Amino acid sequence: MPSEKAKENKALMAVCAACSKPISTETAVALTGVEDGRRKQFAVCIPCANGGWRPPGFSGVYTVRPA
Numbered sequence: 001m002p003s004e005k006a007k008e009n010k011a012l013m014a015v016c017a018a019c020s021k022p023i024s025t026e027t028a029v030a031l032t033g034v035e036d037g038r039r040k041q042f043a044v045c046i047p048c049a050n051g052g053w054r055p056p057g058f059s060g061v062y063t064v065r066p067a
């Protein structure tokens, strides 16, 4: 069972789902959304998340983190 809280993946290296900039765990958060009917974690940089970007189907709670 996946946890409701987004677990931080220490090995995360990705591009932001919103602005396509490269991100790492220090500058990103994982938001759970839905893609093709399945739950998926979207890696988003903190500025985008703080700016209000949410993945499609987002149903969780995001607490703003300091950038």
Ligand SMILES: [Zn+2]
Residues within 6 Å of the ligand: 016, 017, 018, 019, 020, 021, 044, 045, 046, 047, 048, 049
């Ligand atoms: Zn971004």
